[in-house]
Amino acid sequence: MKSKTQTHAERWGLFELALEGTDEGNPYKECLLTAIFRHRERTVDITGFYDGNGVYRIRFMPDTEGEWTYKTASNYPELDGITGRLTCGAPAAGNRGPVRIRNRYGFMYEDGTVYHAFGTTCYAWIHLNEHLQERTLRTLASAPFNKIRMCVFPKHYSFNSEEPVYFPFVRTEAGEIDFSRFDPRFFANLEHRILQLQRLDIEADLILFHPYDKGRWGFDSMDRETDDFYLRYVLARLSAFRNVWWSLANEYDFMKGKHTEDWDRLFQIVQQEDPYDHLRSIHNGTRMYDPGSVVMYDHGKPWVTHCSIQHWDVTLTAVWHDLYKKPIVIDECCYEGNIPQRWGNITGEEMTRRFWDGVTRGGYVTHGETFLHPEDVIWWAKGGELHGESPRRIAFLRSIINGAPADCEPIPAVYDVPTIGVEGEYYLQYFGLHVPAYRMIELPDTAEYSLEIIDTWNMTISDVPGKVSGKFRLDLPGKPYQAVRTRKITSDINNNPICHKQH
């Protein structure tokens, strides 16, 4: 029996078909529900899911404007053979589609707009109380971040021992987790948050498995059948949200029960069951404490779209680029804060330095914050408010990068200072802890360039007076955290001489 049906969707928006059926037995396990969506000669296979209370849903993210038809199939007769039509219109303002791989260094939205990843980390924010979740969203609304790392499963860890209200699986009346039935109330909230993030232009980098459980609930040690059951359900429910990324696991190597073959299998399930090919990666743990080793789960495997790395040494970006030929996101490089744990107590200066250093090597770096709090409301786990000094500087860096040419790439010829740019057009170089009194800049003598000295900590941009061609000695302020931006002066600018502040 067909319920009230959506007939319009925007490109990369969410189309949802809700169907009514039986609530008897265990439809999570027993019901097979699929649909074929067709646009002209092209078809897309979609898997539906049971949402409890006799409601079944099929979600679809159309990627092409125009008329689509669909037809369901199911082993439940009342859900089988249902047909319909859907008109896909233009995307609304701000909807640029899912994030895709642009080239070996970076990302873009599907509409072609470059996407520079400036992520943060709030692992368990959706597992906390409603009030705090809303507080986190308000913070995010004015923060510089466009990606958030967050877990599907709740987290049992230092500074984070709250019992969530809902779980991905239901609990029995005795309080046991029933690994055969999902809890739609949990997913409804998760989806609500994903949509709120979407409106804030934030990608939800969803962590599908993690080790922070230690026998409390058992989500880190489910059997293979339950892992797959869970994963397929998540994929059926969430794939149609354009702003999801799949992070197979956080600190996968701390999950001793799973091995490389398991991760390969789970990756392949994601690859097969997500019709939209959202970004996929996996995040390592111990390598953080294993200096010299740069080897982790082989990010060169075909189902890994980009590298999601934990390492404190962001200078290794070039090594990983060479090794994997994929975009590098250093999703943990230590967090700004003051907790006792070594990964959670670097200064704002150092967090900012790692951002600049990674970005000027052509990688991306992810933020996290771990300041002690009287109620243990620590951003990295629970969200809430930001207290650190780095977010403002990350916003400043993001504005610099947003103003850079889309084709910026690492420039290895400048071997001694991390540099991204477009040869002959644009260079952004970062000196970090290096404090040269001057630098010889060598530019083509066939064009004119403007130079600026950027104080990345104090967030000032100082013009170097005059136009520069060829070889030039640039005096530098002799303090840490300086960058230099060099831009070719176009004929337009030549006609309207640029205004120089005194340097």
Next chain:
Amino acid sequence: MKSKTQTHAERWGLFELALEGTDEGNPYKECLLTAIFRHRERTVDITGFYDGNGVYRIRFMPDTEGEWTYKTASNYPELDGITGRLTCGAPAAGNRGPVRIRNRYGFMYEDGTVYHAFGTTCYAWIHLNEHLQERTLRTLASAPFNKIRMCVFPKHYSFNSEEPVYFPFVRTEAGEIDFSRFDPRFFANLEHRILQLQRLDIEADLILFHPYDKGRWGFDSMDRETDDFYLRYVLARLSAFRNVWWSLANEYDFMKGKHTEDWDRLFQIVQQEDPYDHLRSIHNGTRMYDPGSVVMYDHGKPWVTHCSIQHWDVTLTAVWHDLYKKPIVIDECCYEGNIPQRWGNITGEEMTRRFWDGVTRGGYVTHGETFLHPEDVIWWAKGGELHGESPRRIAFLRSIINGAPADCEPIPAVYDVPTIGVEGEYYLQYFGLHVPAYRMIELPDTAEYSLEIIDTWNMTISDVPGKVSGKFRLDLPGKPYQAVRTRKITSDINNNPICHKQH
């Protein structure tokens, strides 16, 4: 014909036998001169050398007190069969013998005193004018360094283009280097400087080959026969100075004409021709710019006594310890200064941080200084004066390390903060850029400990009031560059309660 002869020497002092002979032909090439020194049943084979003007010398460093006899052998009849006696007495105060390998982490003098390497770098100081050489020695006399890296050959490089007065080889009247004859005037000065360093308790880490020549003199591209000829002469002249170390090359990988087999051969010559088995290593170049790679000339080879490494990442110390099982000296990790070159423009804070980080991982770090100077008198190349902020802090660190138990080793169990110590007795931990608000200290509850917080930059040591046992929360000042020293309170101290400054 025998000249006036020395008959006494102190243990590890210099015995020198000067012989007169012909100045005809080319004795550097043609004369074979050796001596056998005998103490009881033990004999030591020594090679002599021609010192010009008809003077031949045999130098010997006796390592055993008592009576020695010797007898020369030569293809020059007037130098052959000369015998004599030598009484070796006790070493004078401050003479502790040559530096030896103590264990896989460190060094000791031959008398058993622990030697902690706190080196600096003045590559070409002996090639500058007399006045500047004396100035350098005065600086060294009040500096915290007990090792200096210095080149035998002159250096042609940025900030260093002076023409020396003397070279290891003589010049023809036309100004050409004559690679068949050495210049004793050059060596007389070098030896004078080595002895002056010896009086300052400074080891001369002599760099035997280097690439900083580029066709100016040709010392970097001598043929194999000349390399060996030079090396054997240096060994015959200098091995008997107790404070020499052999650094086969600086940045060996920049000497494109030499390959691993060449370095192996040269190492083996040193090993065979130095009767005293002085320390031997070789120093790499490009790995500085090759993040992630920790492989260089195989320091595991039997003729390499310790690792002399260039790398900016001193956290790799543990990796190299595992790989080579030999003491690690990071002889270049960038220099404090402000020259444009990336390796020469880190801050005093960062130089100091690298020292502390390397040392609390069980390695050693070497200093260098590269501040622009109106006459290009830059310490790292020419010596002169020190201008930086790190030497005072290195002196402070050295005083801390000198006060630590001799058996300190890296404590890998403290995985998250670099720590050296002796389990249950002593711990020295360094937090560097990490700023935890507190740290949980876990100590045996069977003993009492004193804790101190060391501000490594401001050079203060603050006692934590009270005695500590078992698990203890230590509040930390929340700023970079802090260290914590934990010492077991001995019963002696228990009887005389330690005085606490307020923390």
